[in-house]
Every structure is written in structure tokens, then in C-alpha cells.
Amino acid sequence: MLRFIVQFLVTAFALWLAAQVVPGVGFEDTGSLLLAAILLGIANAVVRPILTVLTFPLTIITFGLFLLVVNAAVIGLVAALLGGFVVDGLMAGIGAAVVTGIVSWIAGWFIGGDKRRDD
Template sequence: MLRAVLQFLVTALGLWATSKLVPGVAFSATSSLFWAALLLGIVNAVVRPILTFLSFPLTVITFGLFLLVVNAATIGIVAVLLDGFVVDGLWAGIGAAIVTGVVSWIAGAFLPDEKKG
């Protein structure tokens, strides 16, 4: 449970950093940021595995780079579903996927691993 809360906060931090660093990504309010983080967690749990499976041949051909497009698509789905979150095009979505991925990767080094200990 603690890990899920920490992951939610890391996702919110990544989305916040994205809105500051990537042109074309914006939030209308702080509440939109938190709703986007929650919704992105749900979309990543439900839709992303399906998209990853369906795009597996493209992912293999592009040596995994197509996963950036899959991640951008999940962020785009959240932007379509949520009024206060704007992602202005594919390149903004890819930028958002890169920034949130890097933030999650860095934070993952500091989060406790529930499989250990």
C-alpha cells in the first residue's frame, strides 16, 4: 500500500516536471495534476499492457523505441479523458513520456522494494 502511494506521488512529480519542461503540456489546476496522476496509474495498469502486446512487432523492429509512442499514447489517453490536462500533439506526448519515465526511474532507485526483506 505504501509503495502504491509513493508511486502515485512520483507520477504526480513526473507530470509536474513535464509541465515545466515540455512545451505543450499543461495543467489548469493542481487538482488536475493529481487526477492525471491517478488516471495515468489506472491507464498504465489496464490499457498499456494491451497496447504493448499489440505493438510488440513494431517494438522489436525499432529496438524498443516504439515503447515511447506507447507511453505517449497512454499520456494522451489521460489528456483526452481529463479536462484540466493538455498534451498538445505527439511530440509533446513523447516528451512527457521521456520526462515522466526519467523521474520514475530516478525515484525507483530510492523507493523500497517490496520483494526484498
């Protein structure tokens, strides 16, 4: 349970940072930011694996760079579902995907991987 809370907080921070750094990404209020983090977590768990499998040939041809487009599409989907979250175009989505990916990578480095303890 603690892992889900930490992941939620990291995602919320990453989306907030993306809104500060990337032009075309924004939130109306804090509630929209938190709801977007929840929806992005759900979309990353459900939609992103499906898109990743469907676009695997493009991912191979582009040496993995197409995953940025997949991540941007998932962020754009969340923005389309949530009225208080705005992603203005593909480049803003890719920028948000880069920022959230870097923040998640750094947080994973500090927090640790998927190591499970036998406690």
C-alpha cells in the first residue's frame, strides 16, 4: 500500500513539474492535479501495456523512441478524460512524457526497485 502512495506522490509531482516546465501543459487546480495523477496511474496500468504491445514493431524500428509517443498518448488520454488537465498537442504531450519519465526514473533510483522482502 505504501508503494502505491509513493508512486502516486511521485506521479503528482512529475505532472506538476511538467506543468511548470513544458509549455502547453497545465492544471486548473490542485484537485485536477491529484485526479490526473490517479488517472495516469490507472491508464499506465491498463492502457499503456496494450498500446505498447500493439506498437511493438514501430518501437523496434525506432529503437524504442516510439515509446515516447505511447507515453504522450496516455497522458493525452488522461487530459481528454479530465477537464481540469490540459495538454495542448503532441509536442506538449511528449514533453510531459519526458519530464514524468525522468522524475519517475530518479525517484525509482532513490527509492529502490521492485525488491520484495520476506518480512
